[in-house]
Amino acid sequence: MAIRVVVWGENIHDRENEVVRNLYPNGMHGTIAEALNHEADIEASTATLEQPEHGLTADRLAQTDVLTWWGHKNHGGVDDAVVERVAQRVWEGMGLLVLHSGHFSKIFKKLMGTPCSLTWREAGEKERVWAINRSHPIARGLDPFFVVPQSEMYGEPFAVPEPMETVFISWYDGGEVFRSGLTYQRGAGRIFYFAPGHEVYPIYTDPNIQTVLRNAVRWAFNPAKPLTGITDAPNRPVAEALEPIAERGPSLHVPGEAGFK
Ligand code: ZN
Numbered sequence: 001m002a003i004r005v006v007v008w009g010e011n012i013h014d015r016e017n018e019v020v021r022n023l024y025p026n027g028m029h030g031t032i033a034e035a036l037n038h039e040a041d042i043e044a045s046t047a048t049l050e051q052p053e054h055g056l057t058a059d060r061l062a063q064t065d066v067l068t069w070w071g072h073k074n075h076g077g078v079d080d081a082v083v084e085r086v087a088q089r090v091w092e093g094m095g096l097l098v099l100h101s102g103h104f105s106k107i108f109k110k111l112m113g114t115p116c117s118l119t120w121r122e123a124g125e126k127e128r129v130w131a132i133n134r135s136h137p138i139a140r141g142l143d144p145f146f147v148v149p150q151s152e153m154y155g156e157p158f159a160v161p162e163p164m165e166t167v168f169i170s171w172y173d174g175g176e177v178f179r180s181g182l183t184y185q186r187g188a189g190r191i192f193y194f195a196p197g198h199e200v201y202p203i204y205t206d207p208n209i210q211t212v213l214r215n216a217v218r219w220a221f222n223p224a225k226p227l228t229g230i231t232d233a234p235n236r237p238v239a240e241a242l243e244p245i246a247e248r249g250p251s252l253h254v255p256g257e258a259g260f261k
Contacts, residue, residue, distance in 0.1 A: 002042055002043035003041060003042050003043065003065045003066060003217055003218065003221045004043050004063060004064055004065045004066075005033075005036055005042055005043065005044040005045070005064070005065065005066045005067070005068065005217055006044070006045055006046070006047050006055075006056070006060065006061075006064045006066075006067050006068070007029045007033040007036070007044055007046045007047070007068045007070075008046070008047045008048070008055070008056065008067060008068060008069050009027050009028055009030075009032075009046060009070050009071075010048070010070060010071040010073060010074060011027050011029065011048035011049055011050060012049070012072075012073045013072065014029075014199070015027070017199070017200070020199045023200070024199075024204070027046070027048070028070055028199060028204055029046040029047075029048065029070065030046060031204045031205060032044075032070075032099075032213060033045065033046050035204065035210040035213060035214070036213065036214060036217060038210075041218070042217055042218075047060070049071070049074065049077060049078065053079070054082050056082050056085065056086060061085060061086065061089045061094070062089075064089070064094055065094065065221050065222075066094065066095035066096070066097065066217050066220045066221055067086065067089075067094060067095070067096050067097070068096075068098075068099060068213070068217075069096065069097065069098050069099060069102045069105055069107060069108070070101070070102050070197065071101065071102050071104075071105045072100075072101035072102075072104075072199070075105050075106055078105070080106070083107050083110060086107050087107060087111060087186075089189070089226075090111060090186055090187060090191065091186060091187030091188065091227070092187065092188060092189070092226040092227045093187070093188035093222040093224060093226045093227060094189050094222075094226070095189060095190050095191070095192075095217070095219075095221055095222060096189060096190075096191045096192075096220065097191075097213070097216050097217065097220060098191065098192070098193045099194055099197045100152075100194070100196065100197030100198060101197075101198075102193075103116050103118060103158075103160075108193070111184070111186050111191060112160050112161055112184070113161065114159050114160055114161055115159040116158075116159055116160055117158075117159045118154050118156070118157070118158045118178070119153075119154070119155035119156070119157075119176070120152060120153060120154050120155065121152070121153040121155075121174060122152050122153075122198070122200075123153065123174070124150040124151070124201065125152075125172045125173035125174055126147060126148070126149060126150070126151070126172065126173045127147070127148040127151035127153070127170050127171070127172050127180075127196060128145050128146075128147050128148075128170065128171045129147070129148060129169075129170050129180060129196065130144065130145045130168060130169050130170070130171065131143075131144060131145065131146075131167065131168055132166060132168065132169050133165055133166065133167045133168075136165060136167045136219075137215055137218065137219045138167050138181065138183075138212060138215045138216050138219050139168070140211075140215050141211050141215070142208060142211060142212070146208040148196050148201075148203060148206060148208075148209070149201075150201040151170075151172070151196055151198060151203065152198035152201075153173075153174055153176055153178075154170070154178045154180065154195045155176035155177070155178050156176070156177065156179070158178065158179055160182065160193070161184070163179070163183055163193075164182075164183045164184050164185055166179050166181070166182055167183065167192075168180045168194070168195075168212075170195060170196070178195060180194065180195035180196065181193070181194050181195070181212070183219075187227070188226070188227050189220075189222065190219065190222065191220070192219065192220055194212060194213070196209055197209075237253070
């Protein structure tokens with residue numbers, strides 16, 4: 001069975017900005033989904049902010065193996081209930097790819113637990129993306145580095161937790177460097193943050209970028225049966241031990257209180 005991907009796009013600049021509209025007539029999400037659907041083992045569809053529940057109903061998320069997230073203009077417009085729902089699915093085992101300005105999304109900040117801020121400059125600079133973890137599955141098929149001819153500079157310090165792995169580091173014309181490809185695990189879910197993707201440049205049509213996205217989808221896919229009910233599960237008292245034990249006081253909790261027999 002193919003990996004079921006939902007490509008989520010904020011779809012604001014895609015519609016309202018003429019430059020972006022010309023680069024991505026079907027929206028950035030449309031271009032990304034098309035690139036993923038090029039592969040027989042990936043089945044990608046799209047969802048956008050303006051749809052009911054942002055296109056991310058509980059049923060849809062239950063049928064999603066990997067979610068990709070691109071937002072910029074209206075992170076605050078994403079409903080907190082949907083953010084909770086996405087986080088729960090990540091903890092259950094859904095993969096999450098956070099793209100470019102998605103670093104400042106509610107879902108990424110929640111899962112990282114840090115401000116996720118960075119420095120930036122929009123000057124159409126050349127970005128050299130170094131695959132510093134050459135044996136990582138997300139770097140498969142890439143040269144030691146590739147160049148994005150025009151990019152938005154994202155610079156350090158990037159206020160994220162120390163990643164599980166650093167796959168890519170970028171260098172820009174202006175001299176800054178940035179940890180541009182980072183992996184995390186939260187609960188049973190794998191997360192990949194990937195920096196290139198500013199909307200006024202044709203970055204998502206770049207073959208190297210598309211290779212990274214396909215590799216990342218495959219890496220983030222967790223084929224195990226999803227864990228369910230994680231956030232609903234309360235702490236539970238274990239009334240009886242499996243082996244004989246000698247009870248030693250004092251005890252705070254007493255039989256008869258909530259949770260005890
Ligand atoms: Zn940008």
